[in-house]
Amino acid sequence: MMQLPLQPDQILKDALDFNQKISRGMLTLRDVGDVEVGVTPKEAVYREDKLVLYRYKPTVDKPAKTPLLIVYALVNRPYMTDLQEDRSIVRNLLDHGEDVYLIDWGYPDGADRFVDLNDYINRYIHHCVQHICKAHGLRRINLLGICQGGTFSLCYTALHTERVANLVTMVTPVDFHTSRNVLSDWARELDVDLLVDTVGNVPGELLNWSFLSLKPFRLTGQKYADMADILDDPKKLKNFLRMEKWIFDSPDQAGEAFREFIKYFYQQNRLVTGGLEIGGREVSLKQVTVPVLNVYATEDHLVPPESSIALEQHVGTKDYTAIAFPGGHIGIYVSGRSQKEVPPAIAKWLQERSR
Amino acid sequence: MTGFKDSTEMWSKVWLDAQKQYMDTWMQMSQPGKSWPGAQTPFAWGGGGAWADPMQQWTRLMTQALPQGSQDVSTRLFDLGKNYMNMGETFWHLLQQGKDFAGQETDWLEVMKNAFSKACGGFGNTGQDTDPWSGFATFWGLPLNTWKRFACSFSPLPGELEKAMRPEGAAVPSDMTKAMRQMLSMPPVGYTREWQEQAQEWAQLYLEYGKAMQEFGQLLGKVSQRAAELFGQKLTGQLKEGKTLEGLRDAYNLWIDCGEEAYAEVLATPDFPHLQAQMVNALMRLKRHEQAMMDEVMTAMNMPTRRELDTTHQRVHGLQRQLGELQDAMENSLPAGQEAQDALRAAARAPAKKKPAAKKTAAKPARSQAKRRVQPKK
Numbered sequence: 001m002m003q004l005p006l007q008p009d010q011i012l013k014d015a016l017d018f019n020q021k022i023s024r025g026m027l028t029l030r031d032v033g034d035v036e037v038g039v040t041p042k043e044a045v046y047r048e049d050k051l052v053l054y055r056y057k058p059t060v061d062k063p064a065k066t067p068l069l070i071v072y073a074l075v076n077r078p079y080m081t082d083l084q085e086d087r088s089i090v091r092n093l094l095d096h097g098e099d100v101y102l103i104d105w106g107y108p109d110g111a112d113r114f115v116d117l118n119d120y121i122n123r124y125i126h127h128c129v130q131h132i133c134k135a136h137g138l139r140r141i142n143l144l145g146i147c148q149g150g151t152f153s154l155c156y157t158a159l160h161t162e163r164v165a166n167l168v169t170m171v172t173p174v175d176f177h178t179s180r181n182v183l184s185d186w187a188r189e190l191d192v193d194l195l196v197d198t199v200g201n202v203p204g205e206l207l208n209w210s211f212l213s214l215k216p217f218r219l220t221g222q223k224y225a226d227m228a229d230i231l232d233d234p235k236k237l238k239n240f241l242r243m244e245k246w247i248f249d250s251p252d253q254a255g256e257a258f259r260e261f262i263k264y265f266y267q268q269n270r271l272v273t274g275g276l277e278i279g280g281r282e283v284s285l286k287q288v289t290v291p292v293l294n295v296y297a298t299e300d301h302l303v304p305p306e307s308s309i310a311l312e313q314h315v316g317t318k319d320y321t322a323i324a325f326p327g328g329h330i331g332i333y334v335s336g337r338s339q340k341e342v343p344p345a346i347a348k349w350l351q352e353r354s355r
Numbered sequence: 356m357t358g359f360k361d362s363t364e365m366w367s368k369v370w371l372d373a374q375k376q377y378m379d380t381w382m383q384m385s386q387p388g389k390s391w392p393g394a395q396t397p398f399a400w401g402g403g404g405a406w407a408d409p410m411q412q413w414t415r416l417m418t419q420a421l422p423q424g425s426q427d428v429s430t431r432l433f434d435l436g437k438n439y440m441n442m443g444e445t446f447w448h449l450l451q452q453g454k455d456f457a458g459q460e461t462d463w464l465e466v467m468k469n470a471f472s473k474a475c476g477g478f479g480n481t482g483q484d485t486d487p488w489s490g491f492a493t494f495w496g497l498p499l500n501t502w503k504r505f506a507c508s509f510s511p512l513p514g515e516l517e518k519a520m521r522p523e524g525a526a527v528p529s530d531m532t533k534a535m536r537q538m539l540s541m542p543p544v545g546y547t548r549e550w551q552e553q554a555q556e557w558a559q560l561y562l563e564y565g566k567a568m569q570e571f572g573q574l575l576g577k578v579s580q581r582a583a584e585l586f587g588q589k590l591t592g593q594l595k596e597g598k599t600l601e602g603l604r605d606a607y608n609l610w611i612d613c614g615e616e617a618y619a620e621v622l623a624t625p626d627f628p629h630l631q632a633q634m635v636n637a638l639m640r641l642k643r644h645e646q647a648m649m650d651e652v653m654t655a656m657n658m659p660t661r662r663e664l665d666t667t668h669q670r671v672h673g674l675q676r677q678l679g680e681l682q683d684a685m686e687n688s689l690p691a692g693q694e695a696q697d698a699l700r701a702a703a704r705a706p707a708k709k710k711p712a713a714k715k716t717a718a719k720p721a722r723s724q725a726k727r728r729v730q731p732k733k
Contacts, residue, residue: 005590005600006446009382014603015443016378019410022436023371026417027364029425113665114672123679182622189632191639198643200665217614224435225607227428244428 018228025231032234035241038079040091042102046131049115050106053128055099056082056090063099066165066354067132067141070102071125071156073148074257075207077249078104080333081146083242087334092343098350103128103149108254113200116256117155117264118279125156129163140165142350147171147303147329151265154311155278158287166353168293168346171329173303174285175310177269182214183302187266196259204250211247214301243334272314285311291319293349295332295342302329321349363420370413410436442610443603536562553648560641567637571630574621581617586610 046053055067070090072078081102082090093100103125108115132141142165145153150172157164176184196202212219230236270276276283292315296308305324312320323345325332332338414433421429539558543551589609593599600606621627650660 005594006450006603006606008447008450010602011443011446011450012378012382015440016374018439018603019374019436020371022432023367023374023413023417025432026421026429027367029429030363030417030421032422032425034422110664111668111671114669119676123676185628186631189629189636191632191636194636194639194643198639198646200661215615216618217611220431221435221438222608222611224428224431225439225604227432228435241425241428248427 021228021231025228025237028231028234028237032238032241035238035245037084037242037245038082039085040082040088040094045101045135046128048124048127050108050112051124051128052104052106053131054102054104056094056102058099059091059094060097062097063094064097064350064354065099065136066138066350067099067101067136068093068168068350069128069132069141069143070100071143071145071149071153072103072105073146074105074120074253075148075250077246077251078102080246083246083334084239087239087339089333089339089343092339093347096344096347098347101128101132105251107251108201109252110200113255115254117152117260120257121152121156122159122279125152126160126163129156129160133163139163142166142168144168144170144346145172148173148261151271154271154285154288154315155276155283157290158283158285159278159281161287161289164290166291166293166350167288168295168349169308169311170295170342171297171300171303171308171332172294172311173265173307174314175269175272175307176266177272178304178306178310180304181307183210184266186210187262190262190267192259192262192267196255200255201252202255202258204252207253208248208250211302243330272310284316285314286316289316289318291321291353292317293321293323293346295323295325295346297325297327297329297332299327299331300329319353363417366416370409373409410440439603439607442607446603446606553644553651557641557644557648560637560644564634564637564641567630567634571634574626574630578614578617578621581620582610582614585613585616589613 041057042054043057044052045055070078070081072081082088085091090100090102105124129141129143133139140163143153143157145151145168147170150169151174153167153169154172154174157167178184199206227237227240230240264270264276268275271283271285274284292311294308294311296303296305298305300308309322312322323342325338325342327335327338332342410433414429418426418429418433539555539562541551541555543549543555545551586609589612590600590606600609646661650662653660
């Protein structure tokens with residue numbers, strides 16, 4: 001005899017409970033106040049167009065002599081590295097003795113439509129590096145590139161090896177044509193010329209749609225069901241809202257840079273197959289001869305681990321280290337485990353090479 | 356307002372109490388041994404009802420009272436609440452039908468399949484007549500719905516235009532589609548023939564976009580079909596093992612797992628990236644054509660166009676780049692020039708201390724060379 005999957009009174013009770021949670025939770029939502037992000041004290045030290053270079057206030061008496069510049073992706077905002085006090089890669093790196101700088105790319109608008117990869121890599125990143133070198137009386141600094149910022153950092157290091165002491169890449173796509181690379185599959189048949197010629201800067205909402213479409217049931221449904229369970233806890237709710245703010249805080253993408261990135265990297269995979277030129281100069285990973293630490297996430301649904309792992313085969317350095325973090329693309333920034341493991345490992349690796 | 360911080364808190368209490376009272380009544384009616392309350396459900400989201408309507412009113416009221424940053428979240432939360440109620444309603448119907456033959460497995464499985472088929476809208480019907488907004492898109496509010504909102508957000512045309520072009524739930528041409536096809540078949544003649552040609556091309560592109568979107572929607576329809584199949588299979592499997600669901604939340608989580616599993620299967624097919632790209636590209640072709648038409652209108656009115664703005668931005672960007680390169684070149688040459696000057700001064704000073712005469716003779720050629728360098732210009 002088959003049983004009933006649920007009893008009627010159970011359905012009613014659960015439906016009532018859920019709605020009461022939401023209804024009560026609205027009062028918590030109302031009272032929770034503004035959601036602050038980017039908590040570690042910092043100072044703007046350089047500006048160019050929309051870009052702002054920040055230096056974080058060191059938390060140790062004698063920070064590392066060679067500063068570390070964080071280069072974040074153009075997609076989403078860099079405060080993910082400093083989301084809240086107990087979830088901050090920046091804070092952890094500072095506590096482990098690093099002198100940390102970060103590039104905030106800002107929000108491109110129509111006037112930035114023709115900003116291309118040459119501008120991002122040979123102008124913006126290069127000027128930030130020059131500024132830091134000058135401020136510290138150094139010839140070279142350390143780079144930490146995250147996600148697309150890691151790809152940019154690889155290109156920058158290939159083109160300006162003399163300016164980079166050590167390179168750390170985190171969840172960085174290198175080989176864009178590995179299997180299970182859903183974003184890459186989606187980009188293959190996209191007419192990116194038509195897209196950019198039509199919309200100019202690519203709307204952040206389009207990227208949001210793409211990311212939500214990767215796991216639509218979880219990201220547009222279950223996540224909010226889980227949220228209902230924490231609606232009566234202001235602290236947990238605020239953590240959720242911070243993450244929510246970051247997820248939907250997607251700047252528009254400068255049209256030309258987007259066109260080049262999709263075409264050269266996602267569609268033609270030139271970073272590993274060759275033929276990549278930025279600013280009229282060839283970019284080859286063989287030119288990356290400085291020590292490299294490559295941190296990737298084993299459950300990454302945006303940058304498949306295979307895409308990052310491929311760096312070892314193509315990079316020119318003899319000092320290559322990889323760290324596999326058991327987690328996803330977002331977890332590597334904010335999970336409790338990553339806070340305990342990732343920043344200390346980066347700081348240790350850098351300090352071993354500064355002796 | 357005794358005991359309440361403000362009126363919102365007071366009204367919240369009133370609403371919560373009313374919800375509870377309403378559900379308590381239904382719960383008493385659905386106790387074992389009581390007669391089943393007919394075909395009615397306590398939820399009735401589709402056609403309003405004693406709970407659905409007040410809930411929607413309450414949502415509107417509360418959302419307005421929330422800070423700006425929380426309004427989007429609350430809207431999503433209420434949407435989820437609605438979906439949750441949909442699920443409750445589906446199970447309610449399921450139990451209504453299943454109570455008569457709970458002992459017969461095949462009948463019971465058929466009832467379950469039908470219940471989820473109905474809940475998923477386009478389930479089992481992914482042919483030409485499928486409404487791309489049905490099933491997967493509306494019942495669970497997923498990618499195509501999100502795409503629709505996005506596409507409308509940067510189109511000058513009203514979002515519901517696409518819907519107006521087809522009758523609900525079928526691909527049989529609507530009056531509007533018929534009118535557009537008639538317009539396409541008219542030969543462009545007369546003084547306004549070029550404008551007519553452009554309008555015809557726009558109509559053609561619009562139809563192509565509609566077709567691309569429908570094809571992608573049909574593919575997504577397969578997800579809901581497969582998800583419902585998986586849901587039925589897994590739920591039946593659990594029941595056969597003597598396990599029941601612990602509650603609606605359990606059912607919801609099982610549905611999410613099945614949905615992601617089904618979606619991953621469809622995602623892995625070559626059709627998915629192909630049809631998705633086809634839809635995006637079709638929208639861009641349409642939008643590009645609209646821009647060109649708009650530019651012509653703006654030009655006729657002597658107003659700035661997108662094309663002109665792009666040219667200006669491109670020139671400013673080119674100038675900015677040239678200026679930057681000049682600045683870099685200057686900065687790079689400064690230290691070298693400075694070092695050379697310092698070296699010259701040092702060289703000039705050093706011999707002066709040791710051999711003053713040499714300094715004198717050394718300085719003279721330098722000056723004469725400078726003169727020589729200047730002379731040709733004269």
